[in-house]
Amino acid sequence: MKLFDVYPVYDIDLQRAEGAWLWDTEGNKYLDMYGGHAVISIGHTHPHYVKTISEQLSRIGFYSNSVIIGLQHTLAEKLGELSGKTDYQLFLCNSGAEANENAMKLASFHTGRSKIIAFTGAFHGRTSLAVAATDNPKIVAPVNETDHVIFSPMNDVEALEKVFEQHPDEIAGVIVEGIQGVAGIVPATSEFLRAIRSLCDRYGAVYIADAVQCGCGRTGKYYSHDWAGVNADIYSMAKGIANGFPIGAISIAPHIAPKYGMLGTTFGGNHLACAAAIAVTDVICEENLMENAALLGQYLIDELRKIPEVKEVRGRGMMIGIELPFDTASLRKRMLFDEHVFVSGSGNKNTVRILPPLNLTREQADIFLTSFRKQLADSEL
Numbered sequence: 337m338k339l340f341d342v343y344p345v346y347d348i349d350l351q352r353a354e355g356a357w358l359w360d361t362e363g364n365k366y367l368d369m370y371g372g373h374a375v376i377s378i379g380h381t382h383p384h385y386v387k388t389i390s391e392q393l394s395r396i397g398f399y400s401n402s403v404i405i406g407l408q409h410t411l412a413e414k415l416g417e418l419s420g421k422t423d424y425q426l427f428l429c430n431s432g433a434e435a436n437e438n439a440m441k442l443a444s445f446h447t448g449r450s451k452i453i454a455f456t457g458a459f460h461g462r463t464s465l466a467v468a469a470t471d472n473p474k475i476v477a478p479v480n481e482t483d484h485v486i487f488s489p490m491n492d493v494e495a496l497e498k499v500f501e502q503h504p505d506e507i508a509g510v511i512v513e514g515i516q517g518v519a520g521i522v523p524a525t526s527e528f529l530r531a532i533r534s535l536c537d538r539y540g541a542v543y544i545a546d547a548v549q550c551g552c553g554r555t556g557k558y559y560s561h562d563w564a565g566v567n568a569d570i571y572s573m574a575k576g577i578a579n580g581f582p583i584g585a586i587s588i589a590p591h592i593a594p595k596y597g598m599l600g601t602t603f604g605g606n607h608l609a610c611a612a613a614i615a616v617t618d619v620i621c622e623e624n625l626m627e628n629a630a631l632l633g634q635y636l637i638d639e640l641r642k643i644p645e646v647k648e649v650r651g652r653g654m655m656i657g658i659e660l661p662f663d664t665a666s667l668r669k670r671m672l673f674d675e676h677v678f679v680s681g682s683g684n685k686n687t688v689r690i691l692p693p694l695n696l697t698r699e700q701a702d703i704f705l706t707s708f709r710k711q712l713a714d715s716e717l
């Protein structure tokens with residue numbers, strides 16, 4: 337059997353990793369400024385993470401949600417503390433798309449309504465409603481097409497007000513990334529997030545914060561949405577929450593009541609997944625990684641803004657978009673093969689995206705900056 341060929345891949349086979357460093361099977365060493373798409377939060381093979389998962393696996397790796405899984409309660413407590421939302425409720429699943437799917441489903445159950453508002457540039461995943469709420473017709477199959485999702489322009493408060501006015505009793509929820517990742521690092525303005533909060537309150541809709549890419553401390557606060565100073569009703573998480581162990585989660589405000597059978601999953605919240613997420617939460621706290629992400633991110637942003645060829649730098653913390661006046665495909669390839677630095681592209685061809693581990697060091701940031709400046713100087717403008 338061969339692989340179903342859906343991914344354009346680089347000819348690199350990774351064998352080993354540590355912190356922000358990667359090694360391939362040929363012995364080449366790379367700096368990871370991409371984190372496998374924002375997944376690596378506490379660095380590769382962190383000793384506490386490896387020890388916690390290994391020990392858990394030797395005790396019990398899996399049982400289904402038909403028994404008490406004490407580790408789920410421990411994780412809920414720790415995530416509540418770390419995110420500052422101690423009165424929220426945790427539901428665990430397996431991926432970002434599944435987290436968003438459950439968040440929107442829950443909004444619909446809670447309100448008894450069937451329409452979701454999403455925004456231009458949004459990416460929420462590939463399951464049926466998550467992909468319908470994603471602004472990319474190429475990945476929406478005919479079976480996913482639905483008139484339950486209404487798209488409104490990102491960061492346009494007036495347009496959003498109009499959608500609510502036109503559908504006053506139909507909107508179950510509004511789903512928004514605090515910083516759009518796939519679109520090329522497009523931050524939601526604080527004004528926009530506050531308007532979503534007040535419109536959801538006025539019309540009885542659920543505010544869903546997609547924190548799959550911009551959450552888990554990446555921007556210096558646990559949820560990037562927190563920078564706007566308002567609470568969402570549901571936060572969806574995945575990627576960085578367990579540093580590569582597959583897990584998704586939603587954190588649900590206390591006014592949304594659960595009912596048996598309303599949501600469910602076989603694998604979600606298993607012992608091993610919880611142990612992985614607990615280890616990540618502990619490391620983020622003990623090593624002050626949110627603070628490091630904020631400080632080092634600001635350093636990177638300030639340094640990148642000094643480069644004359646750079647048109648714009650967007651984002652916060654370890655989630656940065658660098659806008660250049662040309663298609664960045666060749667530059668990114670040279671960063672990888674000539675400089676041995678992983679960076680990412682995005683839906684915006686002119687934007688380089690960096691999503692490094694939250695414990696990146698100043699020395700590693702400087703290695704990135706030096707190689708980026710060098711390759712930029714060699715680019716044909």
Ligand SMILES: Cc1ncc(COP(=O)(O)O)c(C=O)c1O
Nearest residue numbers: 431432433459460461548549574
């Ligand atoms: C903002 C956002 N939401 C949801 C998802 C989907 O997550 P997953 O690939 O784990 O299903 C992604 C993945 O890139 C994402 O960036």
